[in-house]
Amino acid sequence: MRVEIISIGDELLIGQVVNTNAVWMGRELTQQGFIIVAVTTVGDRSDDIIKAIDVSFERADIVLLTGGVGPTTDDITKHTLCRYFHTTLDFNNEVLQNIESIFLKRNIQLNQLTRNQAFVPVNATVIQNKVGTAPILCFNNGKKVLISMPGVPFEMKTTMRDDIIPRLQVQFQPKGYLKQSYLVCGITESALATRLATFETQLPAGFSLAYLPSFGFIQLRLSAWGESRKPEMIQQGNKLKQLLGKEFVSESDQTLEALLGEKLRKQQLTVSTAESCTGGYIAHRITTVPGASDYFKGSIVSYDNRIKEELLQVDKQTIDKKGVVSREVVEQMAEHVAHTMKTSCSIAVSGIMGPEGGTLEKPVGTVWICTRHNGKLLSVAYRVGSSREENIERTANLAILQLIRMLTP
Missing domain, CATH: 3.40.980.10 (MoaB/Mog-like domain)
Structure with missing residues (x-):
């Protein structure tokens, strides 16, 4: 076969x-x-x-x-x-x-x-x-x-x-193929491989662990052949999750946007986005999931500062003092898009995607992401890279992941 x-x-x-x-x-x-x-x-x-x-x-x-x-x-x-x-x-x-x-x-x-x-x-x-x-x-x-x-x-x-x-x-009549995926973030592939080295060497014969790195996260795939090995798969999966610790996000091979949609739907939540540097890409990713209209209400793409001020009510003095790529700006964006769209959750991003526009203080790849859940804000600054295409992709992944983690008990 x-x-x-x-x-x-x-x-x-x-x-x-x-x-x-x-x-x-x-x-x-x-x-x-x-x-x-x-x-x-x-x-x-x-x-x-x-x-x-x-x-x-x-x-x-x-x-x-x-x-x-x-x-x-x-x-x-x-x-x-x-x-x-x-x-x-x-x-x-x-x-x-x-x-x-x-x-x-x-x-x-x-x-x-x-x-x-x-x-x-x-x-x-x-x-x-x-x-x-x-x-x-x-x-x-x-x-x-x-x-x-x-x-x-x-x-x-x-x-x-x-x-x-x-x-x-x-x-x-092929044998059964068993697999389980584990979503991990906040750790490099090499550091993760070092942490799991002993686990890999002790895997039962016929089991394998694959690393599937992407922009901002890693998917681990534990696999084996044969339906009779399900108990072993569960046992090895539990060991793996313990080793992953706080970097473990979810036991799933879904896309990030599908996983976010599942959590929003189960918790009966809604989401909106306010995007500057990603130009609507996060909203696009969310809406690729069938049935996203159940929880996604809309997006404001505020690429220009005037749009941030007029549609998202970002204070001009804040922009002048802190800069458009700042905690204060993305928090105002997240608050106001949630208020405008009447959503329980929101995502706001502002950054410098490159190849130009960076400074010594805020080089290309600097991005602020704010996620909001029922009034609580989580704002994090990232350095995503130097390639524009990579930066946009990585920013979208990090933003979706950040909200997923907020929604995970």
């Missing part, structure tokens, strides 16, 4: 498109107990695809291809598979009927290029695409499997969930 993912497309190689398919597939398949041994990306060249398949079958039982199956001339996967499996294309009426049904629903006239998608390799098992026109092709000799599917993320995900993963589970 070793799996290799092959992603096909020049657009992936040149960086025009980010390969989110491989990330999603790796996560989903691992959760179902499959072992991902490699992820390969190749361009729209038949010889390169064939070489990639040859290599993948040497180390994997299951090869999953995405991309190159559309109606245009650069979609060569189907013809390449005919070369590889020494077969030819034949017209499949069921595929055509599926395409016609989709086009009818969309009120689009069927053209010859799309009709050609009904030609499929003779020795392939066809799985109908429920949400697109390109069929899924499966080659299976009982021991090894190759499945080719569209590169369109929505089509790939639907096919994987509804058809491919259930089929693979029946044939290969």
Whole structure:
């Protein structure tokens, strides 16, 4: 049940498109107990695809291809598979009927290029695409499997969930994969690794601990194979949490914004943001979570000082005396946005994201974050870095984390 993912497309190689398919597939398949041994990306060249398949079958039982199956001339996967499996294309009426049904629903006239998608390799098992026109092709000799599917993320995900993963589970019966994630902040990766060195060496055989650092926090993933090892997983997890101490935030693999949303919803709280240096990015992150309207009420992006004074009622004398990047300013921002939006919680940030604007007293990367919960304020100054993009990302993470910790008993 070793799996290799092959992603096909020049657009992936040149960086025009980010390969989110491989990330999603790796996560989903691992959760179902499959072992991902490699992820390969190749361009729209038949010889390169064939070489990639040859290599993948040497180390994997299951090869999953995405991309190159559309109606245009650069979609060569189907013809390449005919070369590889020494077969030819034949017209499949069921595929055509599926395409016609989709086009009818969309009120689009069927053209010859799309009709050609009904030609499929003779020795392939066809799985109908429920949400697109390109069929899924499966080659299976009982021991090894190759499945080719569209590169369109929505089509790939639907096919994987509804058809491919259930089929693979029946044939290969993977062992259960156990994992638990632990969110940690306020400590560097090297310091954390030093603290956990003995714990790692004493882990039972088959257990592993992975470090997944991000801007402002670290995710630890404790994992093992086999459903029978659940009691050991719980025992090792409890040991780990004790060692993490005050740096431990949550036992979760959710995104920060999803974790914040969960806490707000459970405690029946609402939140608003007042953002200067992040330009609305914190609000954007919060609203990426489905159902965020239950607790998120709005944001004021006060990039200009006049907006801070007029919409957030920040005192001009405070700005002149303390500077816009100061405890006093973010506290006024947090208070007034909560009052304006009528929320029980708020986040306010002001900082110098760079590359210019820093001083000796307040260099690039200086940021003040204030979080508010039912009238209580927590204000912290951070030095986040020197890269503008990194600083914005890190500031958003730190702000969300700071409110999460306020809401955690």
